[in-house]
Amino acid sequence: MPRLPRLATALAVTAAFTVLAAGTAVSAGDPTVSDPRVVAHFDFAAGQTPENIALEPDGSADLTFAYAHQVARVDKDGTTEVLATLPDVANPQTPNIGAAVTTGIARAHDGTLYVAYATGTAAENGIWRIPPGGTPELMAHLPADGLPNGIALDEECGTIYVADSVRGVVWRVPVGEDAHTVWASGAALEPTVEIPFGANGLKLHNGAVWVSNTGQGTLLRIPIGPGPDHAAGPVETRATGLTMDDFAFTGHGDTVLAALVLEDKLELVRPDGSHKTVLTQADGLRNPTSVAVHAKKVYVPSAAYFAPPNTTPDPNLLLARISKNKD
Template sequence: MPRSTRLTALAVAGAALTVLAAGPASGGDPTVTNAQVVAHFDFAAGQTPENIALEPDGSADLTFAFARQVVRVDRKGGTTVLATLPAVTNPQTPNIGAAIVTGIARAHDGTLYVGFATGTAETGIWRIPRDGGAPEQIAQLPAGSFPNGLALDEECGTLYTADSALGRVWSIRQDGGEPTVWAEGPALEPAAAGGFGANGLKLHDGAVWVSNSDRGTLLRIPIGPGDDRPAGPVETRATGLTAIDDFAFTGHGDTVLAALIMDSEIEFVRPDGTHKTVLTEQDGLRNPTSVAVRHKSVYVNSAAYFATVNPDPNLLLARISKNKD
C-alpha cells in the first residue's frame, strides 16, 4: 500500500480507522520467533518491497514498487532482477502519482503475474516469463483503478486483483483479456476520497479474502458454484486491524498473519477475529507491506514508506511454531 509523500502518510494517519481490538491469549496460538533481516534494500533507488511470492527453493520473488522491478531474493539475501516494468510518461496513479508495481502471483510453471498501477493505459496485469524476461501486459484496467493484491486460481485459470481506489475485486483470465468486476460494495471501498480500500488479496478454502486498509477489516467473499464462479455476500471476519496491508494464512485453517503498515507490526488473527501482535519494529519491521508463509518460515516485506530518518526497506525471515491449522 505505497504512498509517495509524507503528506499522504499524514493524511492516512489522520483518517478514521477502526480502533485496534486486542484479543485474548490462547494456549493453542503458534509463536513467531527468530526474526532476522536477511536483505536490506535501497530506498533512494525505489527498492521498496511491496508484495511477495515464494519459489519452491525458498527464494522470494518481490515487487519493488517505485523501482518498477520484480526481483528474486535467495535465503541468504542475494538479489537478482527478473524484470523491469516500462517507464511511463506522466503517470497519474490514484493517490500516488507515480507508476508502481504492486501485487505478485506465481503459477506452478514459474510464470509470474504482477499488478502495475500508472493512471494510464499501462495500468493492469502484466506477465513475466519464468526466471525473468520482458514483461507483457495481458489485461488493461481503468486508468482510475489501483490494482493491488493479486492471486491466481490455476484450477479455473483466473486471476483476482483487489482495487484499492475503486473498491472492488476484478477477475481476469489467466491468459489475459477483458477484466470483469467480480465483487464490489461499501465493504471494499475506501473510507474517504483519496484513501485505500481493498488492498491485500488471497485465495483460501473456496473464497477470496481481502483486506480493507482504510476500514481495518479482513473480509471473506465466497466463490459461488458454476462456470461463472460468482461472488457471494461479503463477510467481515476481523476488525480493528489498523491500516492493514497484505496478509497470509498460516496453514489450512483461517488463522492469518497480517501486516499493519502504519504501526510496523505483524498481527496474529485468529479464526474468531481476535488478534494479537507477534512482530514489531524492534524485530526489524519498517512499515511492513506483505507476508508469506511456507511450512515454518514467515517472510515479511518492509517498504519503509513513512520513515523520517534512515529508511530501511528490507526482507525479514522468522520461524512459526507448528500449529493446529
C-alpha cells in the first residue's frame, strides 16, 4: 500500500485556511446535473487514485492512476483495463509530493494518448506518448524541479499546453519534439504558501487556454494570440473562491463544472463567476480531481485521498446526466 500522498497531506493541512465563497446568483439557463451513480471502484492500496480523464469516442474513459503511474480505460459498464504502466523511478523527488505520479492526460484523434509524468528526476519528468496498443515513450523532458499537471492538446497547431503546479507557469511543448518553452507565467499562476499548488487543471476553449489555480482558488483565461508564435495574452480572472483541481466546459459557452478536491463537491461555475454546488459527497464524490462532459453525460473521477478515520478509501468514477446546455 502506498504511503498517504504528500499532496493530500499538504492540502488537508491547509484546507482550514481556505474559505469557498460560493456565488448566490441564480440563472434559469443553468444546465442541470442529475442521476449520479458510481460506475467503477478502484484499488486505493494499489495506487489506483484517478487523477485525470480523457474520453474515447464511444464514451469510455481513459484515466491516469496517479500513484500506480498507470493509464487505464473504463468502459460504459464499468469494466477497467490497464492500458499502460509508466516506468518505475528509483528515487522520485517530485516537489510537494516525493513520489512519481501520472497527472494530466490528452487524447489525439488517432487514439494516441499524451500523459504528464511528474517524477522530480531529469530522466523521466515530462510528457509521455502512448500510441494505441503501444509502449509508453518519453516525448519531451520538463524541468525536474517542477510539477507537470493538467495538459491539453492543440492538434491543429501541433502543441501541448502543460500547467506546472510548482513553477506556476504554462509550458508549450511541440508534439513530437523534445522541447519546451514558457508560454505563460506571472503571479496569477503561482502557488501560495498555504496551498503550494498553483496552475493545475488546463483546458483549451474558444481561442484561449483556461487554467485553474488551486492555491489561489481562481479560474483563469489566457487568450491565444494570432500569428505563428500564438503568444499568450493578458491573464484574465474569471472566477474566485474555488479551490478546484481540474474542470470541464458544459458546452460551447463559458459555463464550467469544477472539481473541488478539498470539499468533495462538483461546482457549476457560470460565465459571470458565480457558482453553485451540483454534486456532493452524498452522491459518491471523494476528493474529485477532474471532470469530463460528453453526450449529455458528466464523468467525475474521485481519488479518495482524505478518507475519514476508520473508513476504507473509495477511489471511483462517477457518471451523471447533464441537461442540454443553454449557454
